Amino acid sequence: MECYSEQTCALAVDGELAVDEALRLRDHLTTCRRCRELVDALRAENRVLSESLQELPEEAACPAGFSPPGWSWVWRDLALMAAVLALGSIISVWFDELSIPAALEWFNPFSPSGFTNLMFNLSYYFAHGGTAMLTEYAGVVGGLFLLSLLGGSALLLARRRRLPKPGLRLLMVLLMLALPSFALERRHGEFVTVSASETVDDTLLATGNTVRVEGVVNGDLLAFGRIVEVRGTVKGDLVTFAKRTVVSGTVEGRIYNFSQSLDLDGQLGHSIYGFAQSLRVNDGGHVGDGIVVAAGEVSLEGEVKRSVDILTSGNADVSGSIGRDLTMAGVSLTLTNTARVGGNLSARVHQAKEVHIADGATIAGKRDIQVQVRKSRFTRPRFYFHQAVWFAAAMLVGWLGLVLFPGFFRATTQAVGSGWLSLGLGVGVLAGVPVAMVVAAITLIGIPISLMLFAVYLAAIYLAKVWVGAFLGRILLKPSRATKGDWVLGLLVGLLILTIVGFIPYLGGLVRLGVVCLGLGAFAGQLYRASRPVMTA
């Protein structure tokens, strides 16, 4: 009988030959040695193939190889984020070297003032409650994170080619964590003081009930306390978080203020930026540059060399001298007889009678006083433009999330579905993280950690609406497949609904808060689930 072809033998070995033909082949094999050897060889070959394939490539061979999808993904993504932040800090150096007009510095997210503004916004939010602040705040942060995400997508290329080893990435994270702790001298206590005879050569970080500088700090002074007093000299900048800050000595740099009240009696080399319940530049006070603040009450009795920009919810009283322009928006403005404005005066108030300019007051430039009648924001085209930009940004962020971290993004979106659990967790996280940040910041290593935590927190608050939107869209559209297109469409629909509902009076604010809590809870839950096995190991 004629021998069988290799193809037929291969089919037989694969068990794919029709039964009768397989039987015929079996009979043939009993008599034909050549075919028997061929079938044996093919069988062995199949075994080799199966066995070779069963041993997965190294990366997937051990559970630790693939399992990290959970944990190593967290690390990888954290590392990516850290890398982006590192990139951001490099850019920030470059940004710093650009000469940005002092008044605009405030908006520059890479400058300490820009960054600390965000911090203040947040503490304000928690102190006063409400969601409007949060959305605004999330808005600013959104811009920052858009930048980060763009950087992240560039890094995606590297990630696709799996260039860096996990260890290297971890090193990068550690380096990132370590960097801010350079050049920091740290003091903590009930009463922290730099005595008159003392000179601190580094940047000084001081936390205490009362922080008092009578001597000289050659670097910056970062002070957290109930009362912060500078009687001596700070050669760098002063960053202060306090109930009350009094500068009667000299600050040669700038003041970034997050204190409830700031009193300047002494000399300031550059500008004041920040937020305060009350800002006073007293008679003896001298500001070498300008002032950009948002404050409840402002009183300027001393001298300001350049421009003053004030956003106030109360009164602005000027009896001192302002070298350039005075720009204010708020409730009322008073210029006394001794007031002097070297440039233009522009004021935005709600009622004309709230502007009091004494006859003796000197204004070198133009007076531009505008009464702003509050119109509904819905009548202004700018409002719609603004919303459209925000909508597009949220879509972009969502899309990047889908592309960069598809598994995590989708899982978090699905976690939104756990409803009350996510909501409860979200409320806890929303309130708990700031506390955790403060606690973490008490230790030296904790400061960068708390800053990173803060960054993640902000990102999550911003992303909350994206996740909830995506979830809502999927519920409504019920797509049968899960391609990126379906997700993006779901996101579009969900976000649109959330945005519109957000404008309903009263209910809208509640919905927004709910969305933030839900999204935050889903994110926290997802992070927890991702890290749990490692923690129990």
Next chain:
Amino acid sequence: MDAKRNMAKEPQPSEGETKQMEGLGLESVIERAQGHDAEALGEIYRRYVRRVFGLCRYMLNSREGAEDATSEVFLKLQRSIESYDGSIPFPRWLLRVAGNQCIDALRRRQRGLKVFVEFEDGAAVIEAASSAPSPLGAVISTQERAQVRDTIARLPENYRVPLVLRYYGELSYDEIAQELGLERNYVAALIFRAKQELRRRLVHRSK
């Protein structure tokens, strides 16, 4: 990074419930998973994630892609498991689902081009006399196995995919044909030619 993935991380999860799950037979786990029991879905994930990932890894030839596909398979499983009727063994069914996912991914990657186009002389190939090297020997060391794997990974897609589905996924020719939307005969030809090509490359490599 999703929850289910992580359940697979721990060969011995510390939680009592998961342990309980471990002892359960596959059938009852599937039954519970069909009732949307998260623990059961997690258990399925724990048991099969490596196999599924392996298939995706071979088929897509990219770790990143395989991770995405794997997570997609298990995400979809929450719904798709309802359609599992027990007519074929579950692992095989799951690998078919994963295979489908990968083929979708491959097609997307090719931007709509047909990945698996039939040869014009498809039938002729089957009966063509083979001048290729004889089948691989049975005894093969670990190192050589890695070489075999590596060579398979470098095979063109239309050889690699059916080969992997057959010898890793252990799908039948019919099942592969169904997944790829091809004639069974053509699948047989592809697998046959894939093996010949593999032998040729391995021989060439060892020279």
